[in-house]
Amino acid sequence: MARKATDTPMGTAKKKKTRIKARTKTRTSKATTTRSEHRAKIRAKTEAKTGAKTGAKAGAKARSKTGAQPRKTHQDQKAQKTRKARTAQKVSWPDGAVQLFVASAPGVEALLEAELQRLTKFETKAVPGGVELEGDATTLYRIALGSGLGTHLMLRLGTFSARRFEVLVRKTAKLPFRAILGDDVRFEVTAKCRKSRLHHTGAVAERVTTAVAEARGYGQKSGPLVAIQCRIEHDEVTLSLDLTGEPLWKRGYRSETAKAPLREDLALALVLSSGWDPTTPLVDPFCGSGTILIEAARHALGLLPGSGRSFLFEALPFFDRGRFLAARDSLQAEMGRPDAAPLIRGADRNAGAVEAARNNAKRGQVGHVVTVEEAAISKAMVFDVLKESTETHGAVVSNPPHGHRVGDPRTLQRLYQSLGNRIGELPDGCPVALLVRDARIARSVGVPLETRLLTDQGGTKVRILAGVTGARGGPNAKGAKGAKDARGSKSSKSSKSSKSPKSSKSTESPS
Ligand SMILES: C[S@@+](CC[C@H](N)C(=O)[O-])C[C@H]1O[C@@H](n2cnc3c(N)ncnc32)[C@H](O)[C@@H]1O
Known part of the structure; x- marks a missing residue:
């Protein structure tokens, strides 16, 4: 009878090895716990003896006596700060205000601004190609559902100066991609460069892709695809995320068209x-x-322009369906x-x-x-x-x-x-x-x-x-x-x- 690979003497040996490894692992982790507890006790004793928190010198002395781990390096502290900032960002969004950009067809900006002023309480600014404003998640939901003139709704992720690729990558990787995209969303980067030292759009898109992947972790993703836009103008980088997916003008009712349909x-x-x-x-x-x-x-x-469709942001981690439905109901009551x-x-x-x-x-x-x-x-x-x-x-x-x-x-x-x-x-x-x-x-x-x-x-x-x-x-x-x-x-x-x-x-x- 054919035996499974694990039933062979070799297989038994392997099993034994794995068991030993597992035991070693457990021992190691237990030992670490015991050592750290031990170190904490010694630190407490030292502090009790000196009557104060151990300063840098005293700490070093105590550490050399007790054999405790060295103090955190500058880099460790920086990494910790970044982690804290990321968590803060996760907590503040969607309640805190973020920078939004509503894109429109050229020439429609002034009409769009008037429309947005009816939809939000935040200040708006019409610029070529759309309207800039600050807003929280409710603002975002109201615009997505209530704007008939916008084409895309973008979340401004960050703005910074960069004249070298290293700077572009370093500053991009600091942005809170993990908090905003979550673990499963796929992304693609497009780049536009104008009057800037970094002018090769292909290379810019490639570096930003690497930086974003580093910031949110590598691995196979199977979620929806989001577009990240990198615009560099006069060496000023703006990174934005398209939150709508399908353009806003696709309301969902026009599944039959005739010749030359109008958007x-x-x-x-x-x-x-x-x-x-x-x-x-x-x-x-x-x-x-x-x-x-x-x-x-x-x-x-x-009737709300966006009431008959879905939006890409519904698949992002910050999305709150209860809040979205509440925004829809109150907007419909105001406008209906x-x-x-x-x-x-x-x-x-x-x-x-x-x-x-x-x-x-x-x-x-x-x-x-x-x-x-x-x-x-x-x-x-x-x-x-x-x-x-x-x-x-x-x-x-x-x-x-x-x-x-x-x-x-x-x-x-x-x-x-x-x-x-x-x-x-x-x-x-x-x-x-x-x-x-x-x-x-x-x-x-x-x-x-x-x-x-x-x-x-x-x-x-x-x-x-x-x-x-x-x-x-x-x-x-x-x-x-x-x-x-x-x-x-x-x-x-x-x-x-x-x-x-x-x-x-x-x-x-x-x-
Ligand atoms: C530019 S298309 C209008 C598209 C429309 N706004 C839409 O969104 O689908 C012009 C329309 O005029 C119609 N048309 C052309 N000559 C016409 C005529 N003499 N009388 C009535 N309709 C005509 C065509 O059949 C075509 O549907």
């Missing part, structure tokens, strides 16, 4: 820049997958307007887009206030809701085709003129806001539109234009040329005295 944060920036009063109707005649309609409806109802019933109307000539918009609206919990019609711009009934006379008028907020695939710019121009014709039917005072690529083509709409912000969508420069119907120079304005022709007989009360955009021809964009 959720930019759709909200467009709505907020339009001058729309959320108690009045809003119309998007080129609604695609419905992003503008859904963002507008959720804003009007006071469950009785609001705005009329949000969309149209698109593409049946697939209409279907996607309807389904996305349901997922976004606004299926009951958003209605979408399958119609081309020239026939869409959605504008009717804006013609009813009220004290404050509803708005047209849209992201018309940019013309990537249109080819002939004149066709695109005719499409904008069609939009202008429909806007020309509206009473004076209706806010109009468009997100476009080409401001010159947008002039065909005939409403004087001002640039509210310049931003970037997927590497393409886009701008948000806004104005009001009937304003000087618009199709409803007194003295504007040819307004009546353009609008035909369906003109509103204000059209009697106003003129049209350049062309009256109603044209669709090519398929």
Whole structure:
């Protein structure tokens, strides 16, 4: 019969050896305990004899007499201090304030700062690319759940000067990575260097990776992946940790898209820049997958932008679910307007887009206030809701085709003129806001539109234009040329005295 390796005489010998080793180990550790107790007794006796704590010299004498261990070196003391600081950091966060950075799309910083001022009591500072602020864990949770304009939420881990790699590594390794990341989270480092002695981003990322691994301990990790960002500018290093994971604009409701979908944060920036009063109707005649309609409806109802998703920080050691849920409930109570019933109307000539918009609206919990019609711009009934006379008028907020695939710019121009014709039917005072690529083509709409912000969508420069119907120079304005022709007989009360955009021809964009 085949025997197991341990059953062989060799195996028995091994077993014996292991037992001896184990005994030795136990003895050693016991002996250490006895020696240290013995040393403590001798120290106590010496102190009792001298009547005071043993000073450096006396201590050395006593140690040489008693054979006690030498005093702690400077390095030991430093290491102890660092350990204490780490523990303090662990204890103070999430109650103590830390430095946070909320990133945004370029050009959206001022709108984001206004949004954050409603969400936190802490001071904010808009800088290029986002907003800086201090905050505790509750602030962090409120921003994650309540910000519709931020793209990422970063925890600033530390800022220091470094002109040499050794300094970069030493100072990075001192930061409390173990307390913040815990044991199981994986991480990756990205680096950006500008006008600095350390300019090789690859080498910087590599050194920071080593330093972080040293600070929190090596070993196989299987937790979620977090991004650590190292930015060096004029030799000043800033290390930040992305706490959100998936960008904040991924709200979770838009699982169906149509052609050229607009990002959720930019759709909200467009709505907020339009001058729309959320108690009045809003119309998007080129609604695609419905992003503008859904963002507008959720804003009007006071639904939290981040309530339908999870965040990476939920997997980090400091995360406190009880506190998070409390923050969510109190924020929802502050912002929610469950009785609001705005009329949000969309149209698109593409049946697939209409279907996607309807389904996305349901997922976004606004299926009951958003209605979408399958119609081309020239026939869409959605504008009717804006013609009813009220004290404050509803708005047209849209992201018309940019013309990537249109080819002939004149066709695109005719499409904008069609939009202008429909806007020309509206009473004076209706806010109009468009997100476009080409401001010159947008002039065909005939409403004087001002640039509210310049931003970037997927590497393409886009701008948000806004104005009001009937304003000087618009199709409803007194003295504007040819307004009546353009609008035909369906003109509103204000059209009697106003003129049209350049062309009256109603044209669709090519398929
Ligand atoms: C830039 S996309 C809008 C994207 C949308 N904001 C979203 O987030 O999905 C433009 C939309 O205009 C629609 N469109 C193009 N020509 C049209 C026309 N003549 N009438 C109505 N819709 C049209 C396209 O089907 C497309 O969905």
